[in-house]
Amino acid sequence: MSLRNREEDVGNLMKSALRMWGRTSSYNFFFFLRIGLRLWRSHLHRLLIKRRIGNPFPSVIAISPTMQCNYNCIGCYSRDRATDNELSTSELDNLFHEAVKLGICAIVITGGEPLMRSDMFDIIERHRRLLFVMITNGTLVTQEIADRIARSGNVMTLVSLEGRPSHTEERRGENSHTIALSTLKLLKEAKACYGFATTVTTSNYLYVSSDNFIDEMIRLGCSVGYLVEYIPCGPNSCPEWVPDRKMRVEIRKRVVDLRNRKPLILVHFPDDEYGSDNRCSAAGVASFHINSQGDIEPCPFVSISRENIRQGGLIGAFRSPFFHKIRENPDLLRRNEYACALFEHRNAIKAIASKEFEPIK
Numbered sequence: 001m002s003l004r005n006r007e008e009d010v011g012n013l014m015k016s017a018l019r020m021w022g023r024t025s026s027y028n029f030f031f032f033l034r035i036g037l038r039l040w041r042s043h044l045h046r047l048l049i050k051r052r053i054g055n056p057f058p059s060v061i062a063i064s065p066t067m068q069c070n071y072n073c074i075g076c077y078s079r080d081r082a083t084d085n086e087l088s089t090s091e092l093d094n095l096f097h098e099a100v101k102l103g104i105c106a107i108v109i110t111g112g113e114p115l116m117r118s119d120m121f122d123i124i125e126r127h128r129r130l131l132f133v134m135i136t137n138g139t140l141v142t143q144e145i146a147d148r149i150a151r152s153g154n155v156m157t158l159v160s161l162e163g164r165p166s167h168t169e170e171r172r173g174e175n176s177h178t179i180a181l182s183t184l185k186l187l188k189e190a191k192a193c194y195g196f197a198t199t200v201t202t203s204n205y206l207y208v209s210s211d212n213f214i215d216e217m218i219r220l221g222c223s224v225g226y227l228v229e230y231i232p233c234g235p236n237s238c239p240e241w242v243p244d245r246k247m248r249v250e251i252r253k254r255v256v257d258l259r260n261r262k263p264l265i266l267v268h269f270p271d272d273e274y275g276s277d278n279r280c281s282a283a284g285v286a287s288f289h290i291n292s293q294g295d296i297e298p299c300p301f302v303s304i305s306r307e308n309i310r311q312g313g314l315i316g317a318f319r320s321p322f323f324h325k326i327r328e329n330p331d332l333l334r335r336n337e338y339a340c341a342l343f344e345h346r347n348a349i350k351a352i353a354s355k356e357f358e359p360i361k
Contacts, residue, residue: 034153041129048103057318061099062108062300063290065092065120069113071137074171075199075241077301078112079234086292089119091310095290096127098314106131110300112292115140121148128154135160135197135226137172138183146183146190158197158226159183163204163213171199181220188221195224195264200251201241209254211262218264227255228269229339231301242338270339280333280341284323298326302342304353325352 067081087095099107107130114120114134124132131154138159141149149155161180162168168177180196187194196217198208207213208227217225229248230241243251255268273281281287282299289297295305296317306322317323326332332348335341342349 044103057102058284058287059103059105060108060287061104061106061290061314062110062287063095064111064292064300065109065114065123066117067112067292068116069111069137070116070139071113071172071176073173075230075232075234075237077231077233077303079236081112081291081303082293083112084293087294087309089123091294092119092123093126095309095314096123096130100127100129102314104130104314106133108132108287109134111135113137113140115145121145121152124155125152128152130154131156133158136183137176138180141183141186143186143190146186146192149187149194150190150192155193156224157187157192157194158224159187159194160197160199162198162201163208167201167204167207170203184217184220184222193223195222195226197226197228199230200227200243201230201238202243202247203241205243205247205251209251209258211258214258214262214264214266218262222264224265224267226267226269227251231338231340231343233301233343270335270341274335274341278334279330280335282342283326283333284318284320285327285333288317288323290317296320298323298342298349299340301340302346302349304346304349306353322353325355 064078066086067078067083069076069078073079096107109120109124109132113136115136124134125148133156135158141157141159149157159180160172161177162171165177168180169175184194184196198204200208214225229243229251230238232239232242252268252271255266255271258264259266270280279285280299282289284298287299289300290309291297291303291305294309296307296309297303297305307316307320309317312319326342326349329348332345333341335344338344
């Protein structure tokens with residue numbers, strides 16, 4: 001199986017992953033068919049709402065339901081974030097209900113470790129019209145959880161690992177690689193839709209873009225892989241892990257080649273998000289981030305906020321004057337040194353956040 005050798009946006013890549021997974025059995029085919037119909041209805045509904053609202057209207061929202069985590073990963077953006085006053089079960093229910101009404105297609109569940117919340121799957125199962133992409137370290141995925149993921153019909157799970165066992169354990173701790181592989185096996189046994197998420201660094205970029213690694217992930221049943229270039233945020237960041245320009249070119253070349261040859265969809269950040277015009281899609285252009293306390297942030301890597309989801313809901317977030325001011329300056333949405341333009345220009349964004357704005361009507 002091969003993919004056309006062209007640039008595709010992340011949404012099309014995710015649809016391809018679901019389609020590929022759906023070909024593996026009749027059960028999986030009907031799972032894909034249900035997801036496809038839901039996404040199509042959401043798209044049509046979103047077009048109608050967009051005409052009424054007028055503002056940039058994201059189709060995807062990233063949310064961290066909790067910043068609590070049972071790992072202490074090096075260079076994680078969620079390290080040292082507040083863990084009190086987190087959004088309640090009812091607040092998350094209301095948020096996802098509003099997302100459905102507005103035609104939002106997908107919710108990326110990140111963190112923290114999402115499964116630190118005991119109510120996470122109860123919430124997901126109540127909102128089957130949304131596609132949830134959940135990123136987890138795998139430590140809390142039991143066979144029961146894996147079975148619930150498979151039965152839910154609206155979850156794609158991404159398990160975090162960093163390439164070789166030494167790569168994963170250097171960043172995530174002892175036995176973390178073994179746990180991640182065991183989680184993938186549980187998801188395979190449950191016949192879930194799943195993949196892997198990898199942070200690309202100077203030490204692992206050649207291996208995670210190699211045939212050996214991708215073939216191992218395919219054998220473990222992955223339909224999709226997320227390759228995210230390292231961004232040096234958090235209290236113990238490692239600037240030496242940031243791929244340089246030559247490495248980034250090589251990574252991209254390998255990803256495009258692997259897409260043409262392997263029965264697995266590779267999503268490569270930032271290139272698949274930024275496209276040929278090198279433009280970030282966050283800050284409300286096509287997505288934004290809501291942290292566990294409800295603060296509305298341009299993206300997960302930039303913990304700067306002016307509004308909270310508890311006041312104004314998603315409509316208020318779409319009309320954020322803070323996001324509007326960021327989008328008015330296109331240079332802030334273009335990257336050079338790092339994989340995240342907003343992180344690269346975080347001081348300018350802090351300056352914008354300190355100003356007073358007129359509300360957008």
